[in-house]
Amino acid sequence: MSKPHLLLIGAGGHARACIEVIEQQGLYQIAGLVGMPEERRTQHLGYTVIATDRDLPELAKVYQYAVITVGQIRSPDVRMRLFQRATELGFQLPSIVAPTAHVSRHATIGAGTIVMHGAIVNAGARVGNNCIVNSRSLLEHDAMIEDHCHISTGAILNGNVRVGSGSFVGSGSVVKEGITLGKRCIIGIGLPVRHTQADHARFVGGDKS
Numbered sequence: 001m002s003k004p005h006l007l008l009i010g011a012g013g014h015a016r017a018c019i020e021v022i023e024q025q026g027l028y029q030i031a032g033l034v035g036m037p038e039e040r041r042t043q044h045l046g047y048t049v050i051a052t053d054r055d056l057p058e059l060a061k062v063y064q065y066a067v068i069t070v071g072q073i074r075s076p077d078v079r080m081r082l083f084q085r086a087t088e089l090g091f092q093l094p095s096i097v098a099p100t101a102h103v104s105r106h107a108t109i110g111a112g113t114i115v116m117h118g119a120i121v122n123a124g125a126r127v128g129n130n131c132i133v134n135s136r137s138l139l140e141h142d143a144m145i146e147d148h149c150h151i152s153t154g155a156i157l158n159g160n161v162r163v164g165s166g167s168f169v170g171s172g173s174v175v176k177e178g179i180t181l182g183k184r185c186i187i188g189i190g191l192p193v194r195h196t197q198a199d200h201a202r203f204v205g206g207d208k209s
């Protein structure tokens with residue numbers, strides 16, 4: 001039986017990492033990418049940018065499945081807007097889990113969330129919709145990640161950590177158990193986070209925290 005087609009919305013570097021995971025997962029056939037007008041007809045790992053955002057209503061008549069493949073560091077807004085638009089247009093946004101990741105059967109992963117190579121999502125963890133759980137990150141037991149978050153490469157969220165919607169946790173940062181990060185926080189790269197962070201906090205270490 002042929003695999004269902006999956007549309008990738010976003011055609012930058014993160015899209016290439018997503019292609020790698022989707023190919024390895026093997027459940028979907030990538031239909032093509034949706035990118036900026038100037039990206040049209042460019043190729044990413046053998047897949048073509050077939051359309052721009054403006055074409056999404058037409059694409060929704062043809063394709064059932066989509067995933068947001070735009071990256072996220074300073075702001076979640078683009079990913080949030082695209083997720084909302086895709087949902088309104090009737091696309092189904094499946095969760096994608098790399099075969100090299102470990103997701104506990106006691107954890108939950110939301111719609112449109114991608115769990116990338118080598119990530120661990122441990123028992124009782126809950127990850128919302130449209131999140132990126134990036135390569136080799138660790139979400140320890142009972143961690144709770146709301147929608148539209150990016151837990152970056154190699155970041156560690158210890159037990160019972162909570163992350164509010166739209167937040168970014170930088171590569172290699174370690175969040176102490178039980179800590180809450182508010183909504184739309186930015187945690188920089190390679191930092192220990194020992195204290196709760198308010199909504200919109202920007203934690204970059206040293207005297208700039």
Ligand SMILES: CC(C)(COP(=O)(O)OP(=O)(O)OC[C@H]1O[C@@H](n2cnc3c(N)ncnc32)[C@H](O)[C@@H]1OP(=O)(O)O)[C@@H](O)C(=O)NCCC(=O)NCCS
Binds near residue numbers: 134153191
């Ligand atoms: C937090 C962040 C988004 C801020 O970006 P920015 O506004 O462009 O600011 P800069 O990175 O230029 O940093 C400005 C200053 O803040 C300080 N700073 C920023 N992040 C810091 C960190 N993690 N630790 C210590 N100091 C930091 C430094 O003093 C820096 O000055 P420098 O030019 O001497 O390095 C960025 O520093 C960062 O951590 N990005 C995430 C990288 C990452 O995890 N990528 C993974 C993608 S999968």
